[in-house]
Amino acid sequence: MSDFHRAASGGLSPGELEAVLRQVGAERYHNRHPYHHRMTGGDLSKGELQAWALNRYCYQAVIPRKDAAILTHAEDPAFRAEWRKRIEDHDGEDGWSGGIARWLHLATSLGVDADAVKSQRLALPATRFAVGAYLAFCFERSLLEAVASSLTELFSPVIINERVPAMLAKYDYVTADTLAYFTRRPEQAARDSDFALAYVRKHADTPERQQQVIDALVFKCDILWAMLDALQHAYGEGGGNIPPGAFRPEA
Amino acid sequence: MSDFHRAASGGLSPGELEAVLRQVGAERYHNRHPYHHRMTGGDLSKGELQAWALNRYCYQAVIPRKDAAILTHAEDPAFRAEWRKRIEDHDGEDGWSGGIARWLHLATSLGVDADAVKSQRLALPATRFAVGAYLAFCFERSLLEAVASSLTELFSPVIINERVPAMLAKYDYVTADTLAYFTRRPEQAARDSDFALAYVRKHADTPERQQQVIDALVFKCDILWAMLDALQHAYGEGGGNIPPGAFRPEA
Numbered sequence: 355m356s357d358f359h360r361a362a363s364g365g366l367s368p369g370e371l372e373a374v375l376r377q378v379g380a381e382r383y384h385n386r387h388p389y390h391h392r393m394t395g396g397d398l399s400k401g402e403l404q405a406w407a408l409n410r411y412c413y414q415a416v417i418p419r420k421d422a423a424i425l426t427h428a429e430d431p432a433f434r435a436e437w438r439k440r441i442e443d444h445d446g447e448d449g450w451s452g453g454i455a456r457w458l459h460l461a462t463s464l465g466v467d468a469d470a471v472k473s474q475r476l477a478l479p480a481t482r483f484a485v486g487a488y489l490a491f492c493f494e495r496s497l498l499e500a501v502a503s504s505l506t507e508l509f510s511p512v513i514i515n516e517r518v519p520a521m522l523a524k525y526d527y528v529t530a531d532t533l534a535y536f537t538r539r540p541e542q543a544a545r546d547s548d549f550a551l552a553y554v555r556k557h558a559d560t561p562e563r564q565q566q567v568i569d570a571l572v573f574k575c576d577i578l579w580a581m582l583d584a585l586q587h588a589y590g591e592g593g594g595n596i597p598p599g600a601f602r603p604e605a
Numbered sequence: 606m607s608d609f610h611r612a613a614s615g616g617l618s619p620g621e622l623e624a625v626l627r628q629v630g631a632e633r634y635h636n637r638h639p640y641h642h643r644m645t646g647g648d649l650s651k652g653e654l655q656a657w658a659l660n661r662y663c664y665q666a667v668i669p670r671k672d673a674a675i676l677t678h679a680e681d682p683a684f685r686a687e688w689r690k691r692i693e694d695h696d697g698e699d700g701w702s703g704g705i706a707r708w709l710h711l712a713t714s715l716g717v718d719a720d721a722v723k724s725q726r727l728a729l730p731a732t733r734f735a736v737g738a739y740l741a742f743c744f745e746r747s748l749l750e751a752v753a754s755s756l757t758e759l760f761s762p763v764i765i766n767e768r769v770p771a772m773l774a775k776y777d778y779v780t781a782d783t784l785a786y787f788t789r790r791p792e793q794a795a796r797d798s799d800f801a802l803a804y805v806r807k808h809a810d811t812p813e814r815q816q817q818v819i820d821a822l823v824f825k826c827d828i829l830w831a832m833l834d835a836l837q838h839a840y841g842e843g844g845g846n847i848p849p850g851a852f853r854p855e856a
Contacts, residue, residue: 358850359726382849475610479827480834483734490741572850576730579848580835583731586846587838595837597830598633599609599823 356381358572362564368555371564375505375554375571382575383506385513389582389590394516396524400464401603403525405589407461408601409481409581411471414457416485418444423492424500436549443542456535463532466601476601480584484577491573502554502567503574507547511540607632609823613815619806622815626756626805626822633826634757636764640833640841645767647775651715652854654776656840658712659852660732660832662722665708667736669695674743675751687800694793707786714783717852727852731835735828742824753805753818754825758798762791 361374384390392398393406418441425441428434446452461471470476492500514536521528558564588596589603596602612625635641643649644657669692676692679685697703712722721727743751765787772779809815839847840854847853 388846478831479824480731480735480831483738483828483831484731486738486741487734490737573730576848576850577734580729580731580734583835583838583846583848584831587834595639595834597827597834599827 358568360565361568362561365561366564371558371567372551372555374568375502375551376508378568378571378575379506379509382572382579383509383513384575384578384582385509385516387579387582387586389586390513390517392590394520394524396520398525399589399603400525400527401593402585402589403528404461404464404466404603405585405601407457407464408466408471409477409585411454411457411461412474412477412481412485413488413581414444414454415474416489417453420489420492420500423489424497424504426493427497427500433553440542440546443538453535453538456538460532460535463529464527470601476599478584478588478600479597481581484580484584488574488577491570495570496566498554498557498563499566499570501550502558502570504550505547505554505567505571506574506578507543508551510543510547514540609819611816612819613812616812617815622809622818623802623806625819626753626802627759629819629822629826630757630760633823633830634760634764635826635829635833636760636767638830638833638837640837641764641768643841645771645775647771649776650840650854651776651778652844653836653840654779655712655715655717655854656852657836658708658715659717659722660728660836662705662708662712663725663728663732663736664739664832665695665705666725667740668704671740671743671751674740675748675755677744678748678751684804691793691797694789704786704789707789711783711786714780715778721852727850729835729839729851730848732832735831735835739825739828742821746821747817749805749808749814750817750821752801753809753821755801756798756805756818756822757825757829758794759802761794761798765791 356377358374358378362371366374389398389406393403398406421437421440421444425434425437428437442452444453446455458468458471462468474482488503491503495503518533518536521533522530554567558567588600593603607628609625609629613622617625640649640657644654649657672688672691672695676685676688679688693703695704697706709719709722713719725733739754742754746754769784769787772784773781805818809818839851844854
C-alpha cells in the first residue's frame, strides 16, 4: 500500500502525476472491495443486491448537484459547456430520462419500490453521510480538487466490465434491461474522464496542487469504498447489522 | 421499532414531545450497539479499543466547532452565554486543558501515538463522513434543529455508567486515569441537556417543528450508531475489513 500523503513532495511531470493517480485507482478503487467480489461471484442475496441499488441511488441522485457545485466555481465558459454535459447525462431531457431514471429502473427491476428508492429514507445513514461529504467537497474545495475527485471515472470501465457480464451470468432475475444504465456509461465516462484528466494534468502545476489532486482522488475512492463497507456490514452475513430504520429485505 | 417519521403529525404537548424524544433514545441510542456491548463485556481487543479512541477523537474534536455553528444562529445573548460553556468545557482555558485534551489522554493511555490521533489521518473515512455530516447539520439547519440534535446528551449518563465500571473491571490496562474524561462529563451533560430540553420543549410549538426536532434527534443517533458500525466492520473479527490507509493496530 502506497503512502499517497507525500507523493508529490518533489514535483512531478504531468505523466508522472497521471501515473500516481492511476496507482491510487489500482490500490483504492472499489473494484477491490469484497462486496464487489461477492457481487461478481454471484454470492449476493437478492436482498443484498436490492440494498446495493437502493443505497447507490443516493449517490446517483447527487451527481448533477455536485456537478452544479463545480460549475459554480468555473469561470471559463468553455469549461462549463463541457462540464454541463454531465448534468444532462444524469437528468436527461426532462429530469427523468437520464442516468438517474435508469438507475431507478435498475432498482425497481430488482423489486424495490420506486417511492422507497426516490425518498432515500431507507438508505443507510453511512451512505447519506458519504454522499453528503462528496457534495460538500465539490462546494468547498477548489475547482481543481473537485475536478480531480471525478477521476474515479478513469477506472469505471474496469468495474462495469467486471460487473455487467457477471451479473447477467450469475443472477437469473437480472436481465440486460435491468442493467440498461451501464450501456450508456462507458462512452460518457471516457469522454468525461479524458477531459478531466487533461484539465488536471495542465493545472496541477505545483507540488502543492499535485498533492491536492492526489488527495482528492484518494478522498473519492474513500467515498465509494465506505459505501460498500456500509452495505457489507449491514447486509452481509444475513443482515444482522442493519441499523435502526434502514431498508430490510423481505425474508 | 417506532416510525418516528410521523410522530408529531397531530401536535404534541411539551410532555408528550419529551416522551417521544426519550423513546427515540431508548430505541436508537448507541448504548444498544453491539460494539458497545462488546466493550462492556470485556470482549474488545486492545487494538479495537485503540481504534475506538482514535476514531471517537474526530467527534470530540468537532464539538466546539459545531457549538460555534450553533452560536452563529443564536440571536439571544442569554442563550449564547449558556451555550458557550460547551466550548469552554471542551477546549479548556488554553485549548488543551478541556475535554478534547482529556480524550487525547484517553487515547494515548491506550498506547496510540498522540500525533496520529490529533492528525485524524488514520481515522476511518466513514467516521470523518459522519462527523462532517454532524457539523454541516449544525451550520445548515435551524437553531431549533441544531439544539435538538444535542439531546443525545440526555442519554449519555446511561452509557457512561455502563462503560466506565465495565472498562475498569474488564481491561487490566485501563485505569481511572485513562478514563478521566468521563468523570467531568455527567455533570456537564446534565446541565447542558436540561437547558437544551427546556429550549426544545418551549420552541417546538407546532407539529412541523416538533417533527423537525424528532428528526434531528434520530439523525444524531444515526451519527453515533454509524460510527460504531464503521468500527465494528473494520476492526471486528480480527480487522480483516480495515479500509485502505486507516489505522492498523500492531499485531
